[in-house]
Amino acid sequence: MADQLIRAMAADGGIRAVGIISTRLTEDARQRHKLSYVATAALGRAMTAGLLLASNMKREGSRVNLRIKGNGPLGGLLVDAGLDGTVRGYVAHPDVELPPNPLGKLDVGRAIGNEGFLYVVRDIGYGYPYSSTVELVSGEVGDDVTHYLATSEQTPSALLLGVFVGSEGVTAAGGLLLQVMPKAARDEELVTVLESRVGKLSGFTPLLRAGKTLPDIFEELLGDLGLVIFPEVQMLRFDCRCSFSRVLGALKLLGEVELQDMIEKDDGAEATCEFCGEIYQASRHHLAQLIEDLQAESV
DSSP states (O other): OOOOOEEEEHHHHTEEEEEOOOOHHHHHHHHTTTTOHHHHHHHHHHHHHHHHTTTOOOOOTTEEEEEEEEEEEOEEEEEEEESEEEEEEESTTOOOOOOTTTTTSOHHHHHHHHSEEEEEEEOOOOOEEEEEEEEEEESSHHHHHHHHHTSSOOOEEEEEEEEEETTTTTEEEEEEEEEOOOTTTTTTTHHHHHHHHHHOOOOOOHHHHHHHHHHHHHHHHHHTHHHEEEEEEEEEEEOOOOOOOHHHHHHHTTTTTHHHHHHHHHHHEEOOOOTOEEEEEHHHHHHHHHHHHHHHHHO
């Protein structure tokens, strides 16, 4: 099934629901960054969470950055997700591997660490981006983002994130975000019912692996609460905005002396994009042209 995002509502608009399938983009990230099993799960969960948070933004071009810095061996991760359905991200130490946790699952919590911070930046394309920082709860990503929503946005939320990765790569990944809107938040019975139903789920990827679609999952959770599934299906993909011209622009900032040193010592320059792993080669001729440009600008 293609990577996609579907929105729904229930309880006369009192509940907002967003579901995501992110299997292919997570596999794309795994291959690009040569991620270990646990690093794949950590980054896949974080990319899905970023897309879920970006989904409720309104202005075209809006983006969300998630940065998680814990005390675990992964060394932190960074995700950039957009309202347009694009996402990219990386982990500091992609080759870290750990044994399963006591439940037999990938130990994302220990890989990230339960001490540290989650940084969230919302950029709507103008003015100063809105930023927020919360302490990590468990390092499992889902718990930490849920904590952020409750403390920083003060929105009662239930978040499910999952990545199933085996010897053949990522075969299931996605997530679900349910939020009780302010007008319904005072309905304690509604909140209790929602929490109970989500709590009974064994996870998100088991539903996908059982052949459930996003509408199926919505129906099981909210079907008796006046569920309305919106017809628009948004396609999602791993996408990076890096380019050779941007690399040249960054190299130009180094100045004439550093560029000349690269020509003499390395016969050029190589740059790797942290977000997507793309490698760019700048020849001595490219660097010489940058020097000429700098000299012309200084006249």
